[in-house]
Amino acid sequence: MKILVCISHVPDTTSKINFTADNTKFDTSGVQHVINPNDEFGLTRAMWFKEKQGANVTVANVGGPETEPTLRKALAIGADAAIRVNTPANDGFSVAKQLAKVVQDGGYDLVIAGRESIDYNGGMVPGMIAGLTNSNFVNNCIGLEVDGTSAKVIREIDGGKETVSTTLPLIIGGQKGIVEESDLRIPNMRGIMMARQKPLTVVEPINIEPETASVSFDKPAPKGAVKLVSPDNLDELINLLHNEAKVI
Amino acid sequence: MSVLVYTESENGTFKKIALEVASYGKAVADQLGTTVTAITINVDDASELGNYGVDKVLNVTNKDLETFNAKAYAAAIQQAAEKEGTKVVVVSSSVNSKYLAPLLAINLNAGYASNVLEVPSSTSPFIVKRNAFTNKAFEMFQINTEVKLLGVSKNTFGLRENKASAKSEAFSVTIPELGVHVDSVDKATNKVSIADAEIVVSAGRGLKGPENWGMIEELADVLGAATACSKPVSDLGWRPHSEHVGQTGKPVAANLYLAVGISGAIQHLAGINASKVKVVINIDPEAPFFKAADYGVVGDAFVVVPELIKKLKTFKAQQ
Ligand SMILES: Cc1cc2nc3c(=O)[nH]c(=O)nc-3n(C[C@H](O)[C@H](O)[C@H](O)COP(=O)(O)OP(=O)(O)OC[C@H]3O[C@@H](n4cnc5c(N)ncnc54)[C@H](O)[C@@H]3O)c2cc1C
Ligand SMILES: Nc1ncnc2c1ncn2[C@@H]1O[C@H](COP(=O)(O)O)[C@@H](O)[C@H]1O
Numbered sequence: 001m002k003i004l005v006c007i008s009h010v011p012d013t014t015s016k017i018n019f020t021a022d023n024t025k026f027d028t029s030g031v032q033h034v035i036n037p038n039d040e041f042g043l044t045r046a047m048w049f050k051e052k053q054g055a056n057v058t059v060a061n062v063g064g065p066e067t068e069p070t071l072r073k074a075l076a077i078g079a080d081a082a083i084r085v086n087t088p089a090n091d092g093f094s095v096a097k098q099l100a101k102v103v104q105d106g107g108y109d110l111v112i113a114g115r116e117s118i119d120y121n122g123g124m125v126p127g128m129i130a131g132l133t134n135s136n137f138v139n140n141c142i143g144l145e146v147d148g149t150s151a152k153v154i155r156e157i158d159g160g161k162e163t164v165s166t167t168l169p170l171i172i173g174g175q176k177g178i179v180e181e182s183d184l185r186i187p188n189m190r191g192i193m194m195a196r197q198k199p200l201t202v203v204e205p206i207n208i209e210p211e212t213a214s215v216s217f218d219k220p221a222p223k224g225a226v227k228l229v230s231p232d233n234l235d236e237l238i239n240l241l242h243n244e245a246k247v248i
Numbered sequence: 249m250s251v252l253v254y255t256e257s258e259n260g261t262f263k264k265i266a267l268e269v270a271s272y273g274k275a276v277a278d279q280l281g282t283t284v285t286a287i288t289i290n291v292d293d294a295s296e297l298g299n300y301g302v303d304k305v306l307n308v309t310n311k312d313l314e315t316f317n318a319k320a321y322a323a324a325i326q327q328a329a330e331k332e333g334t335k336v337v338v339v340s341s342s343v344n345s346k347y348l349a350p351l352l353a354i355n356l357n358a359g360y361a362s363n364v365l366e367v368p369s370s371t372s373p374f375i376v377k378r379n380a381f382t383n384k385a386f387e388m389f390q391i392n393t394e395v396k397l398l399g400v401s402k403n404t405f406g407l408r409e410n411k412a413s414a415k416s417e418a419f420s421v422t423i424p425e426l427g428v429h430v431d432s433v434d435k436a437t438n439k440v441s442i443a444d445a446e447i448v449v450s451a452g453r454g455l456k457g458p459e460n461w462g463m464i465e466e467l468a469d470v471l472g473a474a475t476a477c478s479k480p481v482s483d484l485g486w487r488p489h490s491e492h493v494g495q496t497g498k499p500v501a502a503n504l505y506l507a508v509g510i511s512g513a514i515q516h517l518a519g520i521n522a523s524k525v526k527v528v529i530n531i532d533p534e535a536p537f538f539k540a541a542d543y544g545v546v547g548d549a550f551v552v553v554p555e556l557i558k559k560l561k562t563f564k565a566q567q
Binding site: 011017092118126127128136137142158160162167176211218224241 | 343344351386393429497503518528546
């Protein structure tokens with residue numbers, strides 16, 4: 001089984017979000033980048049497929065050279081090869097088109113991406129890859145088993161979950177649950193050394209007419225101070241929630 | 249030309265977000281000087297949509313669409329959009345709509361904006377404001393394609409009443425080969441889900457152990473709320489994963505989010521910031537949650553929560 005894991009290179013979850021150049025660009029100064037959490041769960045699931053079912057795992061990112069340390073980290077965790085499509089990730093649609101090309105050229109059986117990236121939160125790349133490559137697609141995946149060319153997937157739905165069956169080639173939008181937090185792997189010294197020898201191929205982008213574009217960013221207005229209510233006066237809290245906030 | 253809205257339903261009745269999507273669609277239609285058409289799937293009576301500005305309803309009744317399937321539903325919406333010659337399609341940000349939207353975008357060659365907060369700030373060029381960076385920023389987002397697909401955030405635009413005729417007509421759709429088949433659905437039917445809830449009561453590691461959740465469930469019960477928890481609580485197995493909210497868990501866009509014994513870490517707040525009113529109960533006045541909350545009680549949850557339940561019961565009885 002050939003697996004492609006799509007890796008979005010995102011600001012660490014604790015990052016301060018600021019913008020530059022007239023609020024048109026995300027300010028990366030002092031920001032640590034990491035593998036998008038949803039993708040890290042997917043990558044770990046791919047490692048199990050490699051270890052238990054002999055799968056071959058490639059990771060891919062659409063982005064500039066600055067994303068290579070993130071891809072190297074994925075190699076250190078255990079992926080066999082990495083691909084970087086050399087173009088800035090400006091919008092979800094263009095990224096999906098670039099990745100669809102990678103998927104078609106590589107003939108992958110299973111593509112694992114994340115439910116959403118924590119930077120632009122588009123939640124669109126995996127579904128668009130599926131649409132573009134005409135593959136089966138399951139989003140919000142919290143459990144995945146593959147046997148031959150059939151797959152059983154558990155999908156989170158509002159208020160519960162459902163089990164679906166499908167076949168490869170398959171695209172997954174994954175999230176926590178596909179593996180658990182405690183299953184995540186930290187690269188060890190040997191992994192880091194080996195990662196240096198593994199292929200990281202840079203491919204040039206295809207030409208795309210972008211459908212969408214980011215115009216500018218803006219931050220929510222700072223919040224007013226919290227209103228504190230004494231624990232001895234909870235009637236006041238109820239009063240505030242009822243008469244002022246009007247939520248109960 | 250009309251704006252097409254996909255109005256979600258469950259067991260034949262509209263979800264509240266369907267009415268919000270219709271309200272939003274009406275506002276966009278007004279901007280564009282056109283009307284609103286809704287597509288409904290297996291809804292018996294769609295007349296309610298007439299209260300929210302819908303002029304026409306394409307009513308799909310199809311046994312093969314009884315369980316949700318993203319590809320099939322995307323195909324149905326696409327066929328409705330093509331029939332109507334729609335330039336703007338509006339869906340919600342529910343789990344199911346977010347699943348089908350990227351497929352629909354590709355089918356329609358439509359640029360897609362998710363988590364949309366307001367009506368377009370301009371229709372030519374077409375620019376909408378959306379949430380990005382897990383509620384830490386807004387993005388002004390331009391769509392260049394002729395057909396636009398908008399996924400609107402929950403509980404942001406709100407419901408706006410507008411009388412219209414909601415003339416219903418049967419609409420039959422061709423369902424493509426599916427590829428993904430639902431074997432079983434496992435859904436708690438007696439509980440309010442986090443996605444649908446107006447109020448969410450959430451608790452963290454401050455509760456010390458799973459045995460102490462009785463009072464949280466009771467508090468939720470009194471308020472008609474869904475229960476949720478912080479990430480460590482679900483990682484420790486105190487509560488099911490489905491209750492984990494935050495950046496890596498479920499997003500919460502409720503009217504009221506009440507957090508008990510949760511410190512307010514940035515990753516937690518990122519997922520719940522879209523909620524309108526936030527209340528925190530925490531023993532530590534320095535807990536970061538107090539900076540993000542609207543109302544706060546500095547106190548011991550084991551004292552405050554039982555007392556609050558008692559007082560809320562009295563309050564509810566008087567209502
Ligand atoms: C990549 C990444 C992603 C993450 N994603 C999420 C996410 O999606 N959601 C999430 O929740 N977290 C997430 N986290 C974890 C987050 O950083 C915090 O560790 C977590 O939210 C803390 O949970 P907590 O507030 O329940 O526990 P703690 O931080 O231990 O806080 C417990 C709180 O309870 C209070 N308390 C103690 N006793 C009492 C009492 N008797 N009465 C009242 N209050 C009391 C304490 O004062 C304290 O503030 C993520 C972390 C990382 C690194
Ligand atoms: N630039 C990128 N390179 C590779 N994969 C990406 C990129 N952007 C998004 N993805 C994948 O698509 C998923 C959803 O991203 P998004 O649609 O941006 O929310 C992510 O979790 C990744 O798996």
